[in-house]
Amino acid sequence: MEFDLGWILLGLPLAFVLGWLASRFDLRQLRAENRRAPKAYFKGLNFLLNEQQDQAIDAFIEAVQNDPDTCELHFALGNLFRRRGEYDRAVRVHEHLLSRGDLEHSDRERAQHALALDFLKAGLLDRAEDALHRLEGTALEAQARLALLAIYERSRDWPRAAGIARKMHGADQGDFSTRQAHYLCEQALALTDLPAAQALLEQAIHAAPEAARARIELARLQRLMGQPDALLATLKTLAAHNPAALPLAAPLMVEAASATGRVAEVQELLQAHYAQAPSLDVLESIVLLETADEATRATARQRYVQHLDKERSLVATAKWLATEKLEHEEFHPQIERALEHAVKPLLRYRCAACGFEARRHFWQCPGCQTWDSYPARRVEEL
Template identity: 60%
Template structure:
């Protein structure tokens, strides 16, 4: 039987046409799918720019469903969940990324960092700590260390905080010497409360060497020396501090006064306190001077002694009057001067007037954080409001 070549000639064009149609259909389907994903993506971006986060999330979810292998969409979706406070959904997105075997190293580190931020935002500090520790040696190492430092300081784990701050210090991007000194002081405070005074003294000396211009190590060291009965060592510690940190003298003026009396160095302490008071009048420095039996100004003492009758300068309230000459608006000095007055003609009205003045002056005795404005009667080295270090000026609200 002979083969009819006419069928072959007729079938080749038909096969070519069918193949071409099939390829066009596949190409059209591919283009349609590719159009759908970008449209959903750009729609999500548009919603995001218009701060319509709910609609943006829906659009990104649609884009992820159309193209589940797109990492950027997953990252965008996870960040949106975190910003909306849906931390569990953000965690699931980033954990899904980490479970993928085809993820590049850079994207895996990025997903690990995003997961740690999810845990931090959710307040899951233990899980955040574990996630941040996995970023050691990555491009996010420095950010992870800063976050770990904040966690340890917030949870008062001072030994771990000092270890992380030491790594940051060694990296050379910034100096953490003063912050490390604070960590050592916190550890010393805990040891001192447990009765381990010698270990506490060792940590405080280490902190003073680490940050010689920071006032806290010397102040805490002098306090322990006073407790141990070594007033001479305490006075010498505070005297050296007054040379490198004179602005902080109001914080340790009372300690300086106690150490001077115990070490029999009253005249030297009076000179230090008078010099600081002349530069910046302070109620704390004033009261330390008055406790040492002196008034703020030596020159004023001589003039007053020449003009006043015998015994007129012996009243300790005269110091408050001199302070009012320097600070006429000082309600604290006026209230404390009035509290030492003795009224014989109208004694019954003294108590309510004094009470009203004391209540009005009490807010002026607070310290105020320069970073967040948090006020407290106690001086804080670490602000409980914003967690900043050394953010409180060493002067009370009235003196700012």
């Protein structure tokens, strides 16, 4: 059977035309897909800028479906889910990223960190801890350690928190000496063995000599152990190293002065501090010491009036009026109750980080969990 070359001559142009049409079709489809993907991406970005998170999520999902290999869209989508509180969906997005074999090393670390944050926000602390430990030795190690520190503080696991703080301090990731002192204080407060607690507090003082808490906690412990002389010595050291914290320790100094008989010495120290930085707590302690002495009892109340020359204080005014005789003495109880009600909010402490107010001083804010954010002065004095 003879082969007809005419078929070849006829087929070549036909094959060329069909190949050209196929390439044009693929090119059009690729262009259409590329147009759809950026359009969905920018649409999502616009919704996000307008704080329309539901619409932004829908747009990003559409963009991810058009281009499943785009890592940045997955990260954006996962972060949006986390911000909305849809932690299970955020976990699925980041786990999908980690399951990809073609993911670059840096993107894998980002996905691991994002997954840990998902677990942390969802309250799954054990899974978050495991995910964060996998970032040890990576570029995100410092961020992972900070998150681990938050986990251990939240669960009040002070020994492990201290271990992370030591690592970060040793790696020059910040000064964590004061934080380590707080952790040692927390461990000491949990002990019933007083000598062991004292040893931990002395370690805390050594870790952060300028921090106030360890010395104040040690003074309270020495009061429990019946050591007034040691208590007074500790508080005198506090006044030398951190005079701003003395208002917190002033009531303890009054107790130590009475127990040791060294009233004049304590009184002189408190008056010297008050002259430098007038404080309601220090003023109250001075008045208590002077009231206990008959020679100075009559003039002790005038301290409140003298304080008004330094600072306008409703608290000092109320304390002075409480001991004064008024012209219409029958109205004195009502006036005293009204003033007590008015000054109560002024006697609180306020967190400098979040504004959370409390009747007692905290070393770690119950609201924002920030350490050392409460000044040693009352709201009226700020």
